[in-house]
Amino acid sequence: MAEPVTAMASPEANARIEYDLQLYYWVKLIRSFEERVSRLHRQNKIVGGVYSGAGQEAIVTGICAPLQPGDFVAPLHRDMGVFLVRGVDPGRLMAQLMGKETGLSRGKDSFLHGGDMERVIFGSTSMLGSSLPVAAGAALKFQIKKENHVAVAFFGEGASSRGDVHEAMNFAGVRKLPVIFVCENNRYAYSTPLEKQMAIEDVADRAPGYGFKGHVVSGNDLLAVVQLSEKVIKRVRDGGGPALIECKTYRYRGHSEHDAALYRDKEELLEWQSRDPIPRYELYLEKKGHDIKRIREEVDERTRKVVQDAVDFAEQSALPEPQEAMEDLYAPTPANSSSNGKL
Amino acid sequence: MEVTYLTAINQALHEEMRRDENVFVMGEDVADLGGAFKVTEGLLQAFGEDRVIDTPIAETVIVGAAIGAAIMGMRPVVEMQFGDFISCAFDQIVNTAATLRYRHGGRAACPLVVRAPSGAGIHGALFHSQNPEAWFTRVPGLKVVAPATAYDAKGLLKSAIRDDNPIIYFEHKRLYRSIKENLPDGDFTVPIGVAENRHPGRDLSIITYGGTLHQCLDATQIVEKEDGLSVEVIDLRSLLPLDRDAILATARKTGKVLIVHEDRLTGGFGGEIAAIIGEHAFDALDGPVRRLAALDTHTAFSPPLEEYILPNTNKIVEAIRSLAAY
Numbered sequence: 001m002a003e004p005v006t007a008m009a010s011p012e013a014n015a016r017i018e019y020d021l022q023l024y025y026w027v028k029l030i031r032s033f034e035e036r037v038s039r040l041h042r043q044n045k046i047v048g049g050v051y052s053g054a055g056q057e058a059i060v061t062g063i064c065a066p067l068q069p070g071d072f073v074a075p076l077h078r079d080m081g082v083f084l085v086r087g088v089d090p091g092r093l094m095a096q097l098m099g100k101e102t103g104l105s106r107g108k109d110s111f112l113h114g115g116d117m118e119r120v121i122f123g124s125t126s127m128l129g130s131s132l133p134v135a136a137g138a139a140l141k142f143q144i145k146k147e148n149h150v151a152v153a154f155f156g157e158g159a160s161s162r163g164d165v166h167e168a169m170n171f172a173g174v175r176k177l178p179v180i181f182v183c184e185n186n187r188y189a190y191s192t193p194l195e196k197q198m199a200i201e202d203v204a205d206r207a208p209g210y211g212f213k214g215h216v217v218s219g220n221d222l223l224a225v226v227q228l229s230e231k232v233i234k235r236v237r238d239g240g241g242p243a244l245i246e247c248k249t250y251r252y253r254g255h256s257e258h259d260a261a262l263y264r265d266k267e268e269l270l271e272w273q274s275r276d277p278i279p280r281y282e283l284y285l286e287k288k289g290h291d292i293k294r295i296r297e298e299v300d301e302r303t304r305k306v307v308q309d310a311v312d313f314a315e316q317s318a319l320p321e322p323q324e325a326m327e328d329l330y331a332p333t334p335a336n337s338s339s340n341g342k343l
Numbered sequence: 344m345e346v347t348y349l350t351a352i353n354q355a356l357h358e359e360m361r362r363d364e365n366v367f368v369m370g371e372d373v374a375d376l377g378g379a380f381k382v383t384e385g386l387l388q389a390f391g392e393d394r395v396i397d398t399p400i401a402e403t404v405i406v407g408a409a410i411g412a413a414i415m416g417m418r419p420v421v422e423m424q425f426g427d428f429i430s431c432a433f434d435q436i437v438n439t440a441a442t443l444r445y446r447h448g449g450r451a452a453c454p455l456v457v458r459a460p461s462g463a464g465i466h467g468a469l470f471h472s473q474n475p476e477a478w479f480t481r482v483p484g485l486k487v488v489a490p491a492t493a494y495d496a497k498g499l500l501k502s503a504i505r506d507d508n509p510i511i512y513f514e515h516k517r518l519y520r521s522i523k524e525n526l527p528d529g530d531f532t533v534p535i536g537v538a539e540n541r542h543p544g545r546d547l548s549i550i551t552y553g554g555t556l557h558q559c560l561d562a563t564q565i566v567e568k569e570d571g572l573s574v575e576v577i578d579l580r581s582l583l584p585l586d587r588d589a590i591l592a593t594a595r596k597t598g599k600v601l602i603v604h605e606d607r608l609t610g611g612f613g614g615e616i617a618a619i620i621g622e623h624a625f626d627a628l629d630g631p632v633r634r635l636a637a638l639d640t641h642t643a644f645s646p647p648l649e650e651y652i653l654p655n656t657n658k659i660v661e662a663i664r665s666l667a668a669y
Contacts, residue, residue, distance in 0.1 A: 072415065106448035113442075117414060117451045125438045125446075133404040134439060137411020137419075144367065144393045144417070151411070164434075167404035174399060328449035329483050331507035333535075 030057040030081035032303040041257045046097045048110030053078040055252040058277035062225025072138035072151035074122040074131035086119045091313030100317035107320035129159035132168035139179035151179040158189025160203045173210035176241035183246040190255040191263040204246040212242045219247030222281045349519040351493035355500040367394040370422030402431035413455040426461030427473040440509040441484035452507040462515040462554045468644035474606035480582045487583040489513040491556035493524040498533030515554035536581045538589035544575035548593040551603040552579040562659035594620045598629035608636040630669035635662045
């Protein structure tokens with residue numbers, strides 16, 4: 001990590017600087033990783049659906065940064081960043097995209113449906129919003145077992161129309177579960193604009209109807225997201241009940257890589273690109289006295305290497321054997337399932 | 344002690360919750376009320392509010408949250424108040440739970456039991472009579488069981504709770520208080536995926552499961568006495584995984600097979616059994632594989648309609664005689 005130019009006063013200040021730079025590294029890594037993924041898709045090296053989160057990197061970074069090991073996260077299909085920030089090996093992620101044996105799902109599913117339960121990342125299905133009840137259940141476990149953890153579920157404003165979202169939020173509200181629902185409102189559900197999806201402006205307005213607070217934040221402002229999420233996650237962790245954070249944002253690419261997104265106004269895209277989270281955060285670092293030019297160069301070099309290593313690892317990894325299609329359907333029956341004659 | 348099918352389920356829940364503190368129960372009216380059928384009675388008093396949880400009327404989150412707890416190491420047993428309502432949780436079961444291990448490359452488990460009180464014959468009408476097992480028996484990643492005796496109800500539920508996979512447990516409402524058995528003291532389980540020969544016979548085989556087992560056994564007594572027919576009755580007990588060996592063994596033994604279930608005929612599980620026999624025991628058959636199931640309509644309310652639709656002992660007797668005469 002790059003050394004800031006400012007002189008360090010205290011360990012706390014040093015830690016804060018480290019943290020600030022770590023956040024920068026993550027958004028840059030996500031952007032760089034996803035740009036490479038888009039390119040690999042065009043080169044036919046990644047054959048399945050690719051859902052870029054370009055433009056939305058600050059959200060996953062800012063929400064996941066304050067999380068602790070053991071906290072549960074359910075990313076949505078655009079949240080490659082969750083895996084990177086939570087420490088999943090980028091090589092395994094790239095291998096997942098290429099359908100390789102070394103990928104998260106060992107070739108069974110594409111992209112983000114393969115989770116990593118070692119890092120408590122739940123692989124969501126394509127039935128968007130269906131991971132919110134699951135996250136509520138993980139939070140229920142934390143509550144029953146009195147564990148000091150939280151569950152986070154990401155969803156889009158598109159998924160907010162689904163009944164799963166309502167049921168999960170209502171249940172979480174009733175039981176005051178330690179769960180944070182994070183809405184990435186990028187204004188389009190595939191091609192359908194916000195106005196055709198909901199009759200109100202903010203998904204966050206629904207939270208009070210479930211008995212908890214809804215927050216709205218600019219999802220393109222990493223500093224704002226992380227400041228809010230630190231506060232909210234702490235409150236939820238301390239037993240304050242669920243919360244909803246709505247992050248206003250915009251996706252740069254189509255719904256998936258095969259979607260040219262011609263239904264959107266070019267001017268609208270330009271407007272949002274001018275609010276890109278990365279230069280905005282660079283400005284913050286610069287104002288804090290960092291040599292941003294040098295940091296950018298160093299981080300670019302580092303992320304380039306991480307991404308290249310990931311691609312190399314994935315390309316060198318084997319494809320699964322065909323008959324592995326029949327594996328991993330069932331967990332083995334545990335030894336204690338047969339009767340031992342005792343209760 | 345002689346216990347009902349319902350008490351057997353209740354005992355299994357009590358004993359498993361005592362054995363493993365990760366087992367918990369969740370559903371509509373399961374705590375204070377003890378369940379619409381009283382299957383979960385006494386659990387709240389024994390294990391407290393953290394482990395016996397009343398939920399809103401919301402099957403999607405009941406199953407979805409159970410999945411979330413299960414992958415985090417709990418062993419939830421959720422109740423669909425009526426098996427009919429399982430359709431409201433269909434996506435969570437067939438997409439979230441059934442694919443979970445597969446899409447995590449074998450590195451996740453979902454030890455979940457969904458209890459579904461199912462079945463007709465109690466004037467429950469269209470939405471309290473369904474037998475929805477065939478919606479699930481074709482979903483890899485799930486297990487499906489349908490006990491027909493108190494012993495199996497208890498033993499299969501215990502096996503299901505101890506299993507690391509999502510399991511749909513169909514309990515037949517008509518059997519709740521209509522059958523009683525002496526159960527052994529102490530712990531016992533019934534293995535998932537193993538059928539039971541309820542009545543050995545020579546002339547003809549009936550393959551059945553769940554609510555129709557007892558009608559089949561009654562019919563077997565009648566044709567034995569009145570027609571001198573020796574009928575074998577195989578109770579599948581588990582539908583997924585399926586005991587194919589037991590199916591093929593009885594088909595090869597008698598050469599004539601009648602399949603009976605309370606679910607509808609078309610697309611019902613009987614078609615799969617018939618296909619297995621047709622594919623793998625064709626040479627041993629002395630007659631067509633016949634199916635007796637509910638008619639292809641909804642389970643109507645008015646008693647004459649319901650009786651007309653559902654299989655019963657008399658219809659089974661007729662079907663046995665017709666196949667025996669072939």
